[in-house]
Amino acid sequence: MANTSTRTLRLLSLLQTHRYWAGEELADRLGVSVRTLRRDIDRLRELGYPVEAQRGVDGGYQLAAGAALPPLVIDDEEAVALAVGLQAAAESPVEGVAEASVRVLAKVVQVMPARLRRRVEALRAMTVPVDWGTSAGVDPDALTVVALACRDGERVRFSYTAADGHGTERHVEPHRLVCLNRRWYLVAYDLGRADWRSFRLDRLTAPTGSGARFAPRALPAEDAAEFVRAGLDGGPRSHRVEVLVEAPADHVRARVGRWGTVEPVAVHRCRLRMTADSLDWPAMALGSLGAEFRVVAPEALRTLVAEWSARFARAAGEMGEAGEE
Known part of the structure; x- marks a missing residue:
């Protein structure tokens, strides 16, 4: 018979794979008596897992939603x-999801066996990601290395290519x-320049932890x-956009999140x-x-919106013509 800790983990895994388990069947899977199973269920409850029990001849157990x-x-x-x-979620356009995804990814990768890491890398290499045309690819x-270093307060070394190629x-x-x-972007204190800097991760290569804490x-x-x-x-190359919506x-x-600043102009109008x-x-x-919206600046955005509008209008017209007999 497996030791108590191993058996408890096995029990938890079984409860998570099926919505409901009959008591005798679950005990047989674990190779224990029904009485021992009840003690193991109580141990899970002490650890914070909400396990519901159904009494009777056909009684059994299931995990429930907890607090x-x-x-x-x-x-x-x-x-x-x-x-x-x-x-994939690290490229999410939803505010907060990308950052949370990276935090969880760092935790998962840290404890993942090397054989599973290789499978993840192989699957990622053979998958074509959806690209909206504005996000730069990040390794x-x-x-993950940088996220762990941020969490652990560990100094990092890496190669960085500036916008001018240097x-x-x-x-x-x-x-x-x-x-x-x-x-x-990585926000960090640059030890070589004795000042704070932000680094684009798509321009950052081969980050390695130094083992030194700070x-x-x-x-x-x-x-x-x-x-x-x-x-x-x-930045001289950035576009500053101002729009009345x-x-x-x-x-x-709620739509643009931290990608822009929004200030009210009237009850149903704002400046983005x-x-x-x-x-x-x-x-x-x-x-x-x-x-509805009106572009205040820059002029290049007005031109781009006009080009897109004309293209969409032509597409709508072509669809209408295709439906005529």
């Missing part, structure tokens, strides 16, 4: 699916990862996202400001609002 999410037991196939799904392994070697104290304008420093900004946004606003500020803020390397993403974001 908090307890640890889950997953098999190899589920672990691979989880890691691949989290890598999931690099993302490459440098960096030694930093990582602070936070930020997903902004569909790009990943005490947190005070970031010269309200938060990491604000620090990155301030750097983008000062005929919709309540709360509605627009965004900063982006490319105008394609602001144009798509505006189209997703489901509201």
Whole structure:
């Protein structure tokens, strides 16, 4: 018979694979008596797992929803699916999802056996991701290494290529990862330059932890996202977008999240400001609002919206003609 701890984990795994188990069948699977099974069920409850029991001849057990999410037991196939799904979710346009996905991915990869990591990498290499045209590809392994270093307060070394193509070697104290304008940025204290910097992860290669820990420093900004946004606003190649939207500020803020700043102008009108390397993403974001809007700046965005409008109008006209007899 397996020891108590191993048997408890096995019991938890079985309860998570089926909605309901008959008591005798579950005991047979574990190779224990029904009485021992009841003790194991009580042990799971003490650990915070809400296990419901149905009494009687056909009595049995099932996991129920609880007040908090307890640890889950997953098999190899589920672990691979989880890691691949989290890598895809790291490119999510939904506010907060990308950052949370990276945090969970770092936890999963840290304890994942090498054989499963190879399967994850093989599956990712053979999968064509959906690209909206504005996000730059980021190596999931690099993302995970940096995320763990941020969490653990470990200094990191990496190679970095600037916008002008100049490459440098960096030694930093990582602070936070930020997903902004569909790009990943690392906010860190650069030891070589004795100052805070933000680094685009798609320009960062071969990050490795140095093993050296550090005490947190005070970031010269309200938060990491604000620090990155301030750097983008000062960039000569970035586009500063300003749009008047005929919709309540709360509605627009819920759609664009941290990718822009929204201020009310009237009850059903607001001003949206965004900063982006490319105008394609602001144009798509505006189209997703489901509201009338007027581009204040830049002129290039007005031109782009006019081109898209004409293209969509032609497509709609062609569809109408195709339906005529």
